[in-house]
Amino acid sequence: MGRAAASRRAHGGSRLSGRAGIRDVAAAAGVSITTVSDALNGKGRLPDATRSHVREVAQRLGYRPSAAARTLRTGKSGLIGLTVTTYGEEPFTFTEFAYFAEMARAATSAALARGYALVILPATSRHDLWSNVALDGTVVIDPSDEDPVVTELVRSGLPVVSDGRPAGSLPVTAWVDNDHEEAVQGLLDHLAEAGARRIGLLTGTTTDTYTRLSTTAYFDWCARVGQEPVYETYPAHDPCAGAVAADRLLARPDRPDAVYGLFDPNGTDLLAAARRYGLRVPEDLLLVCCSESSVYATTEPPITTLSLKPGRIGNTVIQLLIDAIEGIGQDAPVQQVMPTDLIVRTSSQRRPPRTTVSAPRSPGPGPGAGTD
């Protein structure tokens, strides 16, 4: 008892710390600390009268439980890491493309709805930073081959869900990805149906799975239909290099009559290159690029885009991760393949469906904000 009394005296009520603690609430409500905790968390067996009384006192004192103390005790922080792999030497290319922005938006929203918050953590950050924040789990976007950070995370026992198939044998808890093979094949079929005889590819030099799978699918399709591959590569993190590569592709002697660009800015790059060479789109050149940007609805001409539906991916990734954190649905499949969406516009149709230009951003199945 002597120790308890000394301890209480040392606290000195709510004078020392600016904010009210659970002890202050207990004292003000005339109950014990246990009762306050139980009343606020709905845990113990208390009559409604006590419960509401405690809640009211806590509200009046402006009591906010300490996140650090709760995390220390329960072992759960309610924080999810959002790891963005950096490309090359670039300091941090988060949201370089609209994909990341939309994916992060959906992930944040989904996490918030289940009571979690997202912490942005680039993969290149030093390890001491990772240990400086208590995470319940991590989302990894496009993990590269044998990412040391991911390996470290998994070894420390944290659930890790990746956006994109993990390369190599990265032991992630679960992953979500698009069906890139089907997407590329369907898109190439679409171009061939529109009259393309030789389809070119603008792709990247990076080794992430998206680039590799899409490029492989292109080669497979070429082999199947008996076309010689026509492609140019460039480091995807360098926007200037993309414009140069687009130029190279259209300057080739075996110039393609249709091009698919793997990265977001390729659409405008290819359009500018086509103008330089006097190629009309879609009459002389069919164009498709993978992008989430809405600018391609209003370019001249509007450009057909392949949407990876990053919103749906971000949402799914978060659901899987939180399920793993909370230990529910462990028997569910740990990998999930999601469809893509080809938004057909003028640039990939030899005969435009209408001669007059359509109304601006018609409310049809356009690139509207699909929040599902």
Add this chain to the structure above:
Amino acid sequence: MGRAAASRRAHGGSRLSGRAGIRDVAAAAGVSITTVSDALNGKGRLPDATRSHVREVAQRLGYRPSAAARTLRTGKSGLIGLTVTTYGEEPFTFTEFAYFAEMARAATSAALARGYALVILPATSRHDLWSNVALDGTVVIDPSDEDPVVTELVRSGLPVVSDGRPAGSLPVTAWVDNDHEEAVQGLLDHLAEAGARRIGLLTGTTTDTYTRLSTTAYFDWCARVGQEPVYETYPAHDPCAGAVAADRLLARPDRPDAVYGLFDPNGTDLLAAARRYGLRVPEDLLLVCCSESSVYATTEPPITTLSLKPGRIGNTVIQLLIDAIEGIGQDAPVQQVMPTDLIVRTSSQRRPPRTTVSAPRSPGPGPGAGTD
């Protein structure tokens, strides 16, 4: 002593908890907990031999200090909230525009360099979420009038630095903003010099300071040069409404011969509207919009943009916030105004500087990734 022994026995070494704690390191190194803590944090007075020995043992055991315990003890979590105000009823429009993306990128990078991580927290999230994460400070992007979340944060004693002047008398710790008056006036002068007689404005219905200051600057400029204001407003969070408003503006009987669009997508919107009405850019219509997107370098024609330099803003905001958190430089000015950058392209020049189209994305003073 009896209590200590019982306590140590209850722990049972590193069996119970999967990860090694500081006690395990102390036991393995044959020293006390205090010595381990001092050795790893470089705090006490220890010979280098002991220090390196402890470090080696900790390394061998894979010891990672508990972030929660450290936060509880020190009161500092190393986490900074990144608050994004939501527009209207939209669930969460984070990175709707390239501005947010670039600003968040720079802020993340700057915070990381000083040992902090960013937590994404929409302003509409319920209060219980805010108390669920221990923050050392918060960045608020474009706080609206008397934002309840900001008021709550400031009252809880946390440093709050806002991107954009706080509306009303929001008592933020510091703020950073562009010189919007000067930017708009300089831009309108530029258009007038290019031959514009009647300059229109495409602006928003929201009450954030950016919109208000820019619109006011437009009205002031009009009053000064004796031009009747010609403007259309629309809810900035709705991309479709932007296209419609652009259409409205060009359909007016007093059609302007130059337009400034306050928001990122306005450039393509106005370009599309001009095409619909058969207006040539820049011959019949001069165009400028505020945007950080690089697509305007390759549109037909390339569009002059006003860059707010979000990277610099994000970096400055973080520096100010961390300075306030760590209590250094309190006598420094708590508000900082930063210049903007007008990137002049074809759309605002009556006489293009060269008759031939320039090379793609020339390495000149273009919208390159200025990371400073």
Add this chain to the structure above:
DNA sequence: GACCCCAGAAGGCACGATTCTGCATGTGCG
């Protein structure tokens, strides 16, 4: 020889919440 000083290391409290254990008090039933 007594005294002080100081490097080096250990002891133990406290951060603020959760939660297990357990006591006191009503209530139903044999």
Add this chain to the structure above:
DNA sequence: CGCACATGCAGAATCGTGCCTTCTGGGGTC
């Protein structure tokens, strides 16, 4: 009337680390 049982609540251990305080020798000085 007594025992089993549910209810309402308090005490105290505990999470893992930081740091304030204390202890212990060994060497130097008067």
